[in-house]
Amino acid sequence: MKKLNFFFLINIFFCLGCDQTESREPLNSKKNDFLNKSVIRNIQINKREEISFLKIIEKDSKSKYNISNKGFWFKILKSSEKNLKPKTGDEVEFFFNIFDLNGNDIYKDDNFNPIKYVVDKEEILPALRYGVKELRTEETGIFLMPSFLCYGYQGDGEKIIPNEPLIIEINLISLKTSNN
Template sequence: MNRFLSLIIILISCDEVQTRSPINKNPMSFIKKSATKNKLRASREQFLMNISAKNDSLNIYKSSPKGFLYSIQNGNKNERLAKKGDFVKIIYAIEDLNNNILYSANEIGNVSFLVDQEDVMPALREGVKYLSEGDSGVFIFPSYLCFGYQGDFEKIGSNQPLRIKINLLTLSKIKK
């Protein structure tokens, strides 16, 4: 009887094995959702940047092809603008869009670099190209040119557009 019962259990358990197929999600759906999310974030940042520029009665802002706004003071129209390969020395301060100082010029100190040839914040690389020696400017940058989605883990949040005041102290052409 035990053998007969064992045989029946074995036969019942030997049912055909069903293979599990993977759930196919469209791989493009993630990319489309991500692109939509990034477009919404970018338009939100642009909206906030425009409001900040309108609320600043001291400066008249122009729009750059790279997506940031800028206003130049002491614009030496006859002077040469900084360009790739130039050695620049700047001092700058970082503010949020409500003009609250996040990092003062004293905290940061003077910064020197070769334009477009050293690893500095993209906002600084792009901003100095609108300045000549002795100029200062107020720039409103989207987050992707500043600290991006990470922030700086201290005072600057994730995806935070920033107002950066840059003063170009010296500009010199490097001889090759």
């Protein structure tokens, strides 16, 4: 009798243990609602920035602007005959100036100390990282950078407000290729 009760209990455990559990719906959808609103807000910010950039390009109709696959526009102010562009691991030195979309100085480089940077190996503002890679040695470029490549939704806490697109001028003064 004890063996029969034991087998009976084991069969009950197997039957109950193999039952499929059903997933349940979230108790609240606040997180999904927040994410959906965030997506819509970012789409609106990107559209507004793109319209601002197109107005700048239209006013500067004599210049040829290129669009990068990273989402920014740029033009070369001073061309160079050199063929090499920086790639990962190369050491570069450059100067840069940051302006708002009205052309007002935000951060002005006094051309005393160039920024030294190992391409894609050091932390730097994404706008500068991508901008430097579009230039050849001794070239100067103007870059219309969307806020997501600059200081984004936080700003810099000093002069750059949240979600502010920027105009960045970069002068690549030297390039030392890596031996990769």
